[in-house]
Structure formats: structure tokens, C-alpha cells
Amino acid sequence: MKHSARFAALALTIGSVSAAQAEVSSTITLASDYDFRGITQTARDPALQASLDWSSESGFYLGTWVSNVDFGDGTKADFEWDLLGGYRGSIGEDGGFDIGYVQYNFEPSGDKLQFGEFYAGVSYKAVSAKLWYADDFSNSGKSATYLEGNASIPLPKDFGLALHAGYSDGDYWDATYDGGYLDWSIGVTKSLGNFALALKWIDGSDLKATDGTPGDVFTSEGKVHFSVATTLPW
DSSP states (O other): OHHHHHHHHHHHHHHHTTTSSEEEEEEEEEESSOEETTEESSTTOOEEEEEEEEEETTSEEEEEEEEEOOOGGGOOOOEEEEEEEEEEEEETTTEEEEEEEEEEEEESGGGOOEEEEEEEEEEETTEEEEEEEESSGGGSSOOEEEEEEEEEEEETTTEEEEEEEEEEESHHHHHHHSSOEEEEEEEEEEEETTEEEEEEEEEOTTSGGGTTOGGGTTOOOOEEEEEEEEEEOO
């Protein structure tokens, strides 16, 4: 009931501004693993993910996103449901910025596992950087930051080169794992009609404590990652 009310509120907000110039889209993704900053969220099993996004010409946007998860026997959560909102705009001809907030919710809610992050990012042509901050990361009562850089470089025949590096830091990582860690990925993307394909190598093994955990639950071990996504309406 609680989350039905949240969804209804989101739908009401979207509906109330639908008269303005805006667009609604949905992206559906099938991935070989749900990776979050180099750490698996599905014990390296496949993930089915979907989003519903509303954006206006003014730059404001709202969205919701869901995915299955597998956190092992220590939690009752079977799926993640996120709510987000923000504002994005242009900087000159080739630059941009993006600021917002995302709320992570994990269901069923018996563990009451939910927390939020603020984010702020900038981009220039094919390169972008973003800083994330949570004052209560993973319901720990401790703060955490995540700084990431990304590059999406176009290649011939609708291929692309995707590069990523990120660093997790803050009190949460100091207290839980004796310090922050680096994650990175490199891969190739391909546009094929209405579908976007990506094949990457993702590695979070700098987090030594979770590199090869039992049952692959929360493992940060390096992996080959494949995904296919499509955005509606076509």
C-alpha cells in the first residue's frame, strides 16, 4: 500500500503537467547481471529491469526503475524499486549538467532497507563526470560518496566504445571495509534497430573483502557483462 501510494503520487504529478511540452518513455533491459559500482546485486545471475521516465522541455524530469535482486539469505528483498527526480540543462553548445535525487527501495520491505542519494554531474561531448552523496548509505547511519567518470566514444557502423571508472569513499567504506575502492569497465556498444547492445568487462575487485564471496552474493570479482535494451515508444 505504501508503494502504491508513491506510484500514484508519481503518476498524478506526471498527469498534472502532461499538458506542458513533455515526453514519457520506458526502457526495458535484459542483462547478464545487475552490476552496481562493480558489485553484483543478483549473485551474478541475469536481471530484468525496466524504467518509466517523464521529462519536460524545461529540464525537469521524474522516473521510476525496477530490477530483481539477490542478496542471499541475509535479507528478504527480491526486487529493487527506485524513485528519482532532477533537473538537467545545457552548458554552451556541447556541455550539460544534471542534478537530482534517487531513493532506493528494496522489497518485500521486512528489512526496511531503503536509502537515498543526491547527485550532480557535468558532461562535455562524449565525456561525463558525476558525484553521488548519501548521508545514510545502505541504512548504515554513515555517509558515502561515489565519483565516476564515463566516456561514450562513437565508432563506425553504429558501434561505440564505453569507458567507465568510479571510486567509492566515505565513512561507510572506512568503517565497513577499511577504505574505499575503485571499479572500472571497458566495453563495446552496438545500435541494432530499436535495440542497444553492450558487451563489457566490469571489475570491482579492488574491494578485496568481497572479491569472490560465497555463492557470488555481493561479489566484486571481475566479469563479462552483456545487456540488451530497448526504449519505448519506438
